[in-house]
Amino acid sequence: MCLLARWALGWLLVSESVVVIGNFDGVHPGHVEVLAEAHARRPDLPLVVVTFWPHPVRVLRPERAPMLLTGLDERIALLRAAGADRVEVVDFTPEFARLSPEQFVTEVLSPLHPALIVVGENFRFGHRAAGTVDTLRELGRGRFEVDALKLVRFRDEETCSTTIREALATGDVAHAAEHLGRPFRFTGVVAHGDHRGRELGFPTANLPVPDELACPADGVYAGWVTRLDELDAHGEPLPEGQDAERWPAAISVGTNPTFDGVQRRVESYVLDRTDLELYGAPIAVDFIERIRGQVRFEGIDALILQVEDDVRRSRDILHAVG
Template identity: 65%
Template sequence: MVIGNFDGVHTGHVEVLRHAQSLAPDQPVVVVTFWPHPMHVLRPEQAPRLLTGLADRISLLKRAGAQQVRVVQFTRDVSTWSPEEFVSRVITPLDPSHVVVGENFRFGYRAAGTVETLRELGKERFAVEAIALVRVDGESTCSTLVRTALDAGDVELAAKHLGRLFRVQGVVVMGDQRGRELGFPTANLPVPAGMAVPADGVYAGWLTRLDDPAAEPLPAAISVGSNPTFQGLERRVETYVLDRTDLELYGVEIAVDFVARLRGQITFTGIEGLITQMDADVARTREVLARATKG
């Protein structure tokens, strides 16, 4: 059994699952996670923006080696469980041989339970393994670090710690149609409440339609923001697939993967300046993605 919140399913989370697999290769790995995020229940005003929704989290955990994912519905009642009650309600019914957690794992009322508490409670029933935090370029990987990188627009740093490109996905909605009028039709995704996205600006990346299992990622220039040139208010992810004006994506679920930030968001005084900049963004996107593909 592996227990954790697993927001983002980053390289540290993947390492915990790998270690669990190595302990008992002939046994299934069962992951226990929590939804919603405990902070969304206990202190919603301080709750972090999530890197992945629940469905994506489960999919990523299974891709990382989980045979089963058990979701504990986190409520105020659950938050009052003592460490002993947590073990009896969550761990004991699944009868694990090993329980694997990160070295900073805490559980039970007011996070009173530590790894040592878990070992004590598991004596003669299950072994407990605590895995050290993964470090990338000298920095400990954690979901908070990934969020901070996205807030700064550093999608490359986020990708290093995630072990993959940061992704936003959703169903394409109708926008203002201005991109189409300017020769740069975009697929528009509203920014979901409570979900993390990179800082406002323009990025190079890929768009993949998810309604076709055989669909290939398409090179794209991506804008995140509220479109200040046209006094926009709603924050969106707007994606222009290079050299494609024939795509019909309304109502289609897509994934947008971020490779690198090109610039911050700019307010233009006229359409001409905007089009000139968009041409430059497309040219720069080609360069970035050509390097990324060769790399």
């Protein structure tokens, strides 16, 4: 068995570590709390996060694979921001899935020299998820301690990736944000579209929606667009120390049924801006509030009137939230 890759905030030559294990899709507040608790228990040791790629269900039961809330690079960045000193990404293959709980400990955990392992109370591991928290404690007896943390709740719901996906599937981005602890973010590289938005006076930055990534339900949303490559609106380098600009936007998700589109895209019109040079640029789209569902219009005039109203409502929503 081998690890796919290692990302670290500098390699730390230590004899022991605190290890946290999980899928961490979305890196929601429950995940962040696990990392914070792990660090609080042994602040003297580096915090190592073990995660898996691709998602285990995609390997074991691909027909039931969940759409992911983040890609791997974003997951790693969020884990590092949450306090991970190292992120170990395990290549989840059919061969890896057949490891027994004992082999999992020997081949994945022992090389990290854990003094303490922290997991969620529902953690399972090894072939056919045979290993439980109690199994891990027994296997670690005399070598490492194990702490299992209760799941975080928001109001009367458990905060988990499934809850967030379900909220996105209905377009309830506000509820998804409550469980994520931040607005849902969709990232990608701006691609050329049909250029109809520019012809109508509302040029959009278009991001294709990969099949494996979660995205809000088809419709129109208010949100923000941020360029991620340290360049400005026209592709020029930002002054040293200046943060990336965040632009208010009206965002359409869907296939553009008025024009018989087939490719699902996230199309963002940055309010009152027609001068942006974003083709080929990596951007982030943060969803704040849903305005309406996707509609097929009978003509261009009706579409333009609706887009004008979408822009007005987006401006009001984003002005209110700041």
